[in-house]
Amino acid sequence: MNQSLALSLLKSGRNVFLTGQAGAGKTYVINQYIQWLRSCDIPVAITASTGIAATHIGGVTIHSRAGIGIKDRLTDHDMELIQQKEHLHKNITKAKVLIIDEISMISANTLDMVDRVVQMIRRDGRPFGGLQVILVGDFFQLPPVMSSQDANNTKRFAFAAKAWKELNLAICYLHTQHRQDEGDFSIVLNELRKGQASQESIALLRTRMDAKITHTNPVKLYTHNIDVDRINDEKLEELTGDEKSYIATGAGDKKLLDTIKKSMLAPEVLYLKVGAQVLFVKNNPVKGYYNGTTGEVVGFVAGSGYPLVKIANGDVITAEPEKRSVENANEIIVSVTQIPLKLARAITVHKSQGMTLDAAEMDLSKVFEPGQGYVALSRLKSLESLKFLGLNESGLNAHPLVARGDDYFWNQSELLIEQYGTRTDDIWDELHARFVELIGGTYTKDVTEKSKVMLSDYTYKGKTSKKGLKAVKDTYATTLSYITRQMPIADIAKIRELTPGTIRSHIFKLHEQDPTLDIAYLKPESSLLNLVQSAYTKAKQQSKQDISSKDIFTLLNGTVSYEDIKKCLLFIE
Template identity: 25%
Template sequence: MPNQSPLLLLAPTGVATFNIGASTIHSKLRIPIQDFSQLEGTRLTTFQEELSYVKYILIDEMSFIGEKLLESIDSHLRQAFPQNSDLTFAGVSIILVGDLGQLPLVKDKPTYESSRRAKILWKKIYSLKQPIARSIAKKHGTVNATKGSSHDELDMELLISKNARVMLTSNLWIEAGLVNGALGYIQKIVYKPGSMPPEPPTYVMVKFDNYSIFLFDDRNPETVSISIRQRGSTVQIPLRLAWALTIHKSQGLTLAKATIDIGPTERTGMTFVAISHRVRYIYDISVDFGPLPLKLYRRSPVNGEQ
C-alpha cells in the first residue's frame, strides 16, 4: 500500500535522505541522472498513483538543486498531476530548506543565475510576498530572553505571518471559546509606533474557527485581537504555530480532516485519543502507523447517518 501522506520529504543525496528519513529526488520523481525522458504507459500510471496524495514537497539541501534539476522537478510533477499541468509544479507546494552559501554546483548552474526557465520557477518560489515577523519574548525588567521559560503557554521565540495557522495558548475568555487550544489564522500583526521585529507585536488579529460573540470587525465576526501577555517575568503573544498538533493538544478538538502519525510504538491511550472524536466522519482520517500506513474508509453518510 503506498504512503498516503500529503507531505513528501525529498533530498538530493543519499546522506541527506538518510538524515531526515526521506527519498532521493531522482528516485521518487522518476528523474534520470543523465538524460530527461517522458514517462509513458504503466510507468506513468504507477508514478501518478504513488504521488496522488501529495500536496506538499519539502526538499532538503536546496543548494544542490541547479537549473536542470529544478526544471525536471517541475516537468515530472506536471506529468504526475496532468489535471494541473498548466500550473507551476502542478500546483504542489514546494518547500526548500538549506543554505545557498555552500559549495557551487557540479555540472549545473544555480537557479537564481539561470537564463532558462529555471529562473522563472525560482522566482515563483520566493514571490510569495509574505513577510515573516520574528517575535522574541522579553524578560520583564531585563534584556531579551535567551533561555526557555517556565511558563509553557508563552513561546520564547515565535515566527508569525499573515494567514499563518496558530493556536491560542492561554485561557483568555472561556465563555467565548478563547481557550488554550483554540485554532485560527492570523489576519493582521500590529506594532506600536517605533517598534518592529524582533520585538513582540502590540497585538495580533486572529480569525478563530469558532468565535462570534463580541464583534471586533463586523465583516469578519470570528476575528479577535490577541494582545501580548505577561506570565511571571516573560512577555510574549500567547500564540503558537499550529500547522501540526501533538495528540495531547488535539484532545477535545473537532477537526474537519486529519492526517495522524501514530509513530512506531503504542502508548497508553495515545492511539485511541488520536483516532476517536477528532473528526466527524471516519473517512476524514488518514492514519500512519509508523512504517505501515493505513487509510480508513467509510461510505458517505446518507439520511442523516453518522
C-alpha cells in the first residue's frame, strides 16, 4: 500500500494497523496524520511502547498514559486505584484518537490491560471505549521484554490479544522502502524478514566480517549497554581540550518530567569535546539533520557555546537546543529542552531502532532476542557501509510466528488496496468530513487542499511548449508542487531522492521565473539573515563576482553552518 492510501484510510476513522519494513515511512505517515488531526481540532493521545519510541513522535509511554506502570496483570484493587486518578480521567476522556507506536514491543496481555482501563474510564464497553485506535509498528522489530519461560508464548505478541481482534483493524502494509536501494542488501533484508535467508545471503553477510568501509569513524552497534558505555567513556576521555556540558531543562509535572528525562535519547547532561563523535537524535529537516545523522564536533559557537557538528556531506550544523513537548488532547503537559545530540562512538541496537545510520560496525555475537539482528542491519542504507565485529548467525532469525503473521498482514492489506485503491478524492473528502463531524472536530476543504496540489493546477512563467502551455511538467514543476504545500527543503529532497542543493537551485529558478511564488515560509530568522547579508555585502565589496557559501562561511569564521547560509541566500538579492 502506498502512503497516500494509508493516510486516506486513517482520515476515514477506521481503526488501523500501520506496518511495513524499516524505512517504509511509517513515522512519516503517522506524523502527517497527527498534523491533520490537530488542524481539525481533534484531540489525540500519542503514545508508544517505550520511552525511546515515544521520544520520536512527541508522546509518552502507553503504560504511563493508561496508568498501568510495569504491571503484568490488573487486580480489582489496581482498577480501583486507577479509577481514582483524576489526571488519567482527564487525559483519556478528552482524547478522540489513540496512537500506539512500536506495537511490536507490547505484549497481548498489556494491550488487553490498556483496553480494559480505557473502557472503564470512558464508561464505554466498545473496544478502547470507542476511540479510534492506530497501532503502528513492524513485528520483525524488537519484541516485548519477557521472562525466559514466556519468551515463546504466543501471547507474547500484541496481535494475539483479544482487543486486537475486537478492533477490526484495517491493515495498511506500506510497500515502498525509502532507506535501502534495490539490490543485494534489500534482498538480504527481505529474506531475513521472512525467516528464509538463503545461503547466498548468508555468504554475502559473511563477506562483511572485518570488512573495510570508507566512512570515517562509523558508529559501533552492540547488543548490551555495558559495551556501549565503556567505549563512549573511553573515547571521550582520550580527547584533549576543554569539556563542555549541557544540562537539560524542563517544565511541567515533576514526576512525568523525570520520566521523560530518563527516556530521552539525548542525555540529561551531555558532555562534549572537540573531536567527539556524535549523532543527532531528532529530526530537523530545515536544519539538515535527521534522527541518526552522525558527525563530529569541530568547535563551539562563541557566546552561546553551542556545538558545531560536521556531518558526512561536509556541512557544519550548529546544534541548538530543541524542545520536546508531550501533549495530551492538544495541550502541552510537559516539555524538555536539550541539545539533540548524544555521544555515538557506540550505541545499543535497542536505541538504534528508528534511526538511519550512514555506516556502522556491529558486534552481533551476543544477540539475545529475535529481531535484534534485523533491527541492526536495517538501520543501514547499503551493505558497503557495514562491518561486522562479531556475528551469531542464529541471531538473524525472525520468530516463526511473526513470519506467519506478516504473510497474513500483507494479504489483508492487498485486499484493502483492491477495495479502496480506486476511490476518487471527492469520495475520500466526504468520508473524512463525516469522521471529523462525528467526533466533534472542525473540517473544511482548506484543511486538506495543501496535500492535493496537482501539477496541472499551477502554472508559472516558463518556456511555451509545442502545445502552447505555460505549465512545464518536469522536475521543476514537481518541486513546485511541494513548495506550494510549504514543505521543508530537506523533506522535498528526501522524497525526490535529490540533494537539498538541487532543490534550492530549483527554487531559485522558479522564483526567478515567478517572483510572486510564495517561499516566505522558508525565510530564516532575521538575526541570522542579517548576519549572512552583512557577510554577503562584504564579499561583494571585495570585488567578488559570484559569491559562494564558502566565501560567506569563511568571512563568518565558521560560526554559521553551510546549511543556514544556503537558506539565507534564497532571500538575498
